Amino acid sequence: MPSLMFLGASSAAGKSTISAIVCRLLSRRGHDVVPFKTLNLSLNSFVDKDGGEMGMSQAFQAWACGLEPECRMNPVLIKPHGPGRLQTIIAGRPVEGDDLREKAFSTALECYESLAADHEIVILEGSGSAAEINLKKTDIANMRTARETGSPAVIVGDIDSGGVFAGIYGTYMLLEPEDRKLVKGFIINRFRGDDSILGPAITKIEELTGMRCLGVMPYLPVRLPSEDSLDMSGGGELSGTDVRQAWMDNLERLVDVAEKSLDIDVIMSILEGSSA
Amino acid sequence: MQWVKEKVREELAIGYRGPDQGCEYHPCHHDGQDCSWCFCPFYPCELPELGTRVKSSRTGEMVWSCVDCEFLHRDDVSRFVAERTQEMNITDPNDSRLQELFTEVCGRFRTRAKAIMILGATSDAGKSLTVTALCRIINDMGYSVAPFKSQNMSLNSSVTLSGDEISRAQQLQAMAARIEPDFHINPILLKPKGDAVSQVIVEGRPFADYDVRSYYGEFIPQHGFAILERNIEYLKRKNDYVIMEGAGSPAEINIYDRDIANMGAARVADADCILVVNIEKGGAFAYAYGTVMLIPEEDRRMVKGIVINNMHGQASYLDEGIRELEDRLGIPVLGVVPHIELRLPKEDSLGCKDRAGDGPDVAVIRLPRISNFTDFDALEMEGARVRFVNEPGQLAGADMIVIPGSKNSVGDLEWLKNVGFDVALLSLKGKVPILGICGGYQMMGSRIEDPMGIEGDGPGEHEGLGLLRTVTVFDSQDKFTKQVEGTLASGEGKVRGYEIHMGSSDRAGHEPLFLIHDDGVREEGCLDIENKVMGSYIHGLFDLPAFRRFAFAMGGSQEVFGNDRDHIEDVEENLDLLADAFREALDMDRFVTEFMEVVTCPR
Numbered sequence: 106m107p108s109l110m111f112l113g114a115s116s117a118a119g120k121s122t123i124s125a126i127v128c129r130l131l132s133r134r135g136h137d138v139v140p141f142k143t144l145n146l147s148l149n150s151f152v153d154k155d156g157g158e159m160g161m162s163q164a165f166q167a168w169a170c171g172l173e174p175e176c177r178m179n180p181v182l183i184k185p186h187g188p189g190r191l192q193t194i195i196a197g198r199p200v201e202g203d204d205l206r207e208k209a210f211s212t213a214l215e216c217y218e219s220l221a222a223d224h225e226i227v228i229l230e231g232s233g234s235a236a237e238i239n240l241k242k243t244d245i246a247n248m249r250t251a252r253e254t255g256s257p258a259v260i261v262g263d264i265d266s267g268g269v270f271a272g273i274y275g276t277y278m279l280l281e282p283e284d285r286k287l288v289k290g291f292i293i294n295r296f297r298g299d300d301s302i303l304g305p306a307i308t309k310i311e312e313l314t315g316m317r318c319l320g321v322m323p324y325l326p327v328r329l330p331s332e333d334s335l336d337m338s339g340g341g342e343l344s345g346t347d348v349r350q351a352w353m354d355n356l357e358r359l360v361d362v363a364e365k366s367l368d369i370d371v372i373m374s375i376l377e378g379s380s381a
Numbered sequence: 382m383q384w385v386k387e388k389v390r391e392e393l394a395i396g397y398r399g400p401d402q403g404c405e406y407h408p409c410h411h412d413g414q415d416c417s418w419c420f421c422p423f424y425p426c427e428l429p430e431l432g433t434r435v436k437s438s439r440t441g442e443m444v445w446s447c448v449d450c451e452f453l454h455r456d457d458v459s460r461f462v463a464e465r466t467q468e469m470n471i472t473d474p475n476d477s478r479l480q481e482l483f484t485e486v487c488g489r490f491r492t493r494a495k496a497i498m499i500l501g502a503t504s505d506a507g508k509s510l511t512v513t514a515l516c517r518i519i520n521d522m523g524y525s526v527a528p529f530k531s532q533n534m535s536l537n538s539s540v541t542l543s544g545d546e547i548s549r550a551q552q553l554q555a556m557a558a559r560i561e562p563d564f565h566i567n568p569i570l571l572k573p574k575g576d577a578v579s580q581v582i583v584e585g586r587p588f589a590d591y592d593v594r595s596y597y598g599e600f601i602p603q604h605g606f607a608i609l610e611r612n613i614e615y616l617k618r619k620n621d622y623v624i625m626e627g628a629g630s631p632a633e634i635n636i637y638d639r640d641i642a643n644m645g646a647a648r649v650a651d652a653d654c655i656l657v658v659n660i661e662k663g664g665a666f667a668y669a670y671g672t673v674m675l676i677p678e679e680d681r682r683m684v685k686g687i688v689i690n691n692m693h694g695q696a697s698y699l700d701e702g703i704r705e706l707e708d709r710l711g712i713p714v715l716g717v718v719p720h721i722e723l724r725l726p727k728e729d730s731l732g733c734k735d736r737a738g739d740g741p742d743v744a745v746i747r748l749p750r751i752s753n754f755t756d757f758d759a760l761e762m763e764g765a766r767v768r769f770v771n772e773p774g775q776l777a778g779a780d781m782i783v784i785p786g787s788k789n790s791v792g793d794l795e796w797l798k799n800v801g802f803d804v805a806l807l808s809l810k811g812k813v814p815i816l817g818i819c820g821g822y823q824m825m826g827s828r829i830e831d832p833m834g835i836e837g838d839g840p841g842e843h844e845g846l847g848l849l850r851t852v853t854v855f856d857s858q859d860k861f862t863k864q865v866e867g868t869l870a871s872g873e874g875k876v877r878g879y880e881i882h883m884g885s886s887d888r889a890g891h892e893p894l895f896l897i898h899d900d901g902v903r904e905e906g907c908l909d910i911e912n913k914v915m916g917s918y919i920h921g922l923f924d925l926p927a928f929r930r931f932a933f934a935m936g937g938s939q940e941v942f943g944n945d946r947d948h949i950e951d952v953e954e955n956l957d958l959l960a961d962a963f964r965e966a967l968d969m970d971r972f973v974t975e976f977m978e979v980v981t982c983p984r
Contacts, residue, residue: 113663113664114664114667114668115662115663115664115668116662116663116664117662117663118664233663233664234663234664234665234667235667236664236666236667237663237664237666237702238666238701238702238705238706239666239698239699239700239701239702239703240702241701266503266504266505266662267501267503267504267505267629267630267633268501268502268503268504268629268630268632268633268668268671268672270632270633270634270635270671270675271502271630271632271668271670271671271672271674271675272502272503272664272667272668272671273671274671274674274675275664275666275667275668275669275670275671275672275674276664276667276671278667278670278671278674279666279667279670279709298577298593299593299594302593302594302635302636303635304635305634305635306633306634306635309634
């Protein structure tokens with residue numbers, strides 16, 4: 106089953122948006138694509154047709170694929186409410202109890218398997234940064250998901266706040282050596298200006314890591330449903346009357362740009378490699 | 382050399398006397414230099430960092446020359462020497478105890494400052510705040526310290542006493558260091574004009590406009606390194622410590638060889654570096670590791686510590702990650718600084734955030750090239766709610782509307798009209814106080830004349846918003862930069878601030894808003910009390926309570942805001958709180974032993 110996972114060098118790197126873009130891009134080419142994110146830490150949730158609660162970003166990605174959102178696309182949702190207090194939602198429903206991690210992860214894998222059986226391609230999204238070395242033993246949302254689903258991965262870095270090469274290189278290097286083998290490429294997101302000045306740095310990172318640069322996405326002030334409070338700075342406009350339609354119109358604009366900015370052949374070859 | 386000894390004898394008798402303004406050579410070293418020891422009582426000290434041996438042009442013999450030595454012209458050093466010579470009752474220039482005193486002086490002060498550089502893994506890592514905190518901490522320890530940032534890109538600039546333009550961030554750091562800011566602490570300031578072009582200010586004065594390519598391709602190689610070297614050298618001679626701030630990330634490997642703001646500056650200053658990472662956005666360990674490892678090996682050894690900044694929650698939660706990072710890099714993590722909420726002037730785009738409050742509602746129009754939005758920090762003290770608005774509908778409910786400063790009055794005036802603010806503001810005229818500051822003041826008038834095309838795309842005249850009858854003319858490239866003090870035109874209450882603008886405005890018969898006390902008394906700004914419209918060139922006009930009250934009262938807002946304090950006092954208090962938080966969070970013993978290096982006299 107072809108699949109591809111987008112990891113973040115930081116939590117607001119733009120994983121959700123890049124995932125939505127790639128979902129839409131493949132969907133435009135006639136592929137049957139489905140989004141998946143093991144775990145969302147967010148207060149921005151959506152409710153599917155059966156009343157199951159899920160992260161807004163996967164609902165949006167489902168629309169990008171032309172699908173009805175389903176909570177199995179985001180089997181674990183953690184909603185912080187108050188200092189140190191969390192509500193855990195597994196497969197769309199709140200679950201009580203301590204130490205839910207393993208239960209959550211096995212449910213997530215079941216959801217993934219069922220989606221993979223129903224669709225042609227799965228686009229996965231990691232959670233936060235993939236290299237939080239203090240959480241190495243407890244993180245289920247990034248490399249553990251990639252390993253268990255056999256998904257190749259791509260690191261997304263936000264260049265707008267600076268240090269993107271360090272962020273991407275550091276993320277790659279802090280992964281365990283066997284996990285690094287799964288990471289095939291990187292995307293530089295939110296670039297303003299003339300991207301030819303980045304050339305030497307991109308080549309250097311490619312040489313140091315063996316990853317391929319899959320493209321430089323320009324900064325576009327476009328409003329999309331933001332995943333969490335860190336991402337509210339979006340700016341841009343929403344026009345029309347139905348906000349969902351306005352979001353999709355904005356996504357189409359991004360995908361038009363991505364058609365030129367991302368190396369789609371390489372993305373396809375990584376996807377093909379993953380199914381082999 | 383007997384006459385020199387006689388001069389020293391006179392100086393020993395007088396003691397400390399400060400700058401000698403009456404001297405025909407003053408200032409022979411630097412502005413504000415101390416002149417108590419015009420002739421050095423320790424001559425010839427023969428310390429290589431203070432002078433050199435040269436061949437005398439008169440006798441041909443090798444003599445000790447220290448013409449560039451600033452050490453005894455530092456106020457703190459001079460006072461100390463004067464105090465000790467009095468205490469020790471040294472009156473004779475040949476007194477052997479002067480040798481002993483010199484050793485003491487060299488142990489108490491650094492003949493050349495030690496440089497510590499704060500690097501950031503990302504642009505919002507918290508470098509500036511860390512420099513601010515360290516300036517206060519080191520000055521609290523009794524040392525003279527200066528901040529330094531070679532190049533700063535910011536529209537929030539400030540004016541020094543000598544009328545030089547520097548970044549506001551460095552001005553705040555100077556305040557933390559308890560020194561009077563001058564252009565040496567921020568010798569290059571880039572003010573974005575839009576479309577990738579910036580006005581480059583060098584040593585306080587406008588130099589030229591550059592785009593990214595010509596800045597790195599021409600300006601940096603031709604001028605950048607020389608500017609850096611002379612200003613770092615100046616600060617090193619005048620202080621015990623220089624705390625330098627990097628710009629952006631030091632690991633932008635595509636511009637590494639032209640980056641004078643990070644490792645380039647560290648090399649020139651021979652600085653020990655501390656890398657700050659912001660943990661709030663995730664990926665802090667990866668960014669720290671990647672930043673250090675992408676710095677070329679020969680420079681990497683200058684990075685000697687890491688600070689994790691902006692932690693929400695328990696620091697102990699990071700222990701495992703910190704241990705692994707230290708093992709992998711061989712660089713210690715000096716501490717985890719918690720997220721701190723302080724009232725300090727905000728930096729750049731981060732500062733353009735709404736501020737909550739229960740007091741009056743102030744709507745600030747978020748111009749595309751908004752500048753000097755630190756003007757609104759003082760309103761927080763009144764408990765005002767400050768909202769940055771970008772569409773006319775958001776003006777509803779405001780108790781005051783502000784059109785702020787702009788880097789391009791003509792361009793932003795067009796934007797106001799395109800978005801529909803022109804109509805909205807005219808309809809609110811007379812109902813809600815409307816204040817224009819600097820560029821905003823220029824836009825409020827009846828027109829802006831730009832015969833040289835300084836602001837617009839070409840020469841032209843631009844119709845203003847018509848809130849005032851004022852006419853603004855851009856008839857010269859000259860930039861007016863000055864710190865000002867005065868009163869409200871009614872005479873009641875003080876105002877203090879600074880002006881930074883090109884162009885000048887004719888009041889066209891309106892009453893002035895302020896009376897500025899320069900050489901004489903100058904009428905400044907416009908007040909149309911009937912229509913509740915005010916305009917002024919003065920940034921910082923809200924800093925003192927008088928104008929805040931006046932403006933809110935005009936809106937009929939008679940509530941007691943109850944804050945009589947000067948904004949500066951409030952900032953001072955917050956600087957102390959900031960320093961406390963860093964002292965608490967950092968391993969200070971380690972910082973002192975590894976970064977401050979106990980001074981020992983070379984002899």
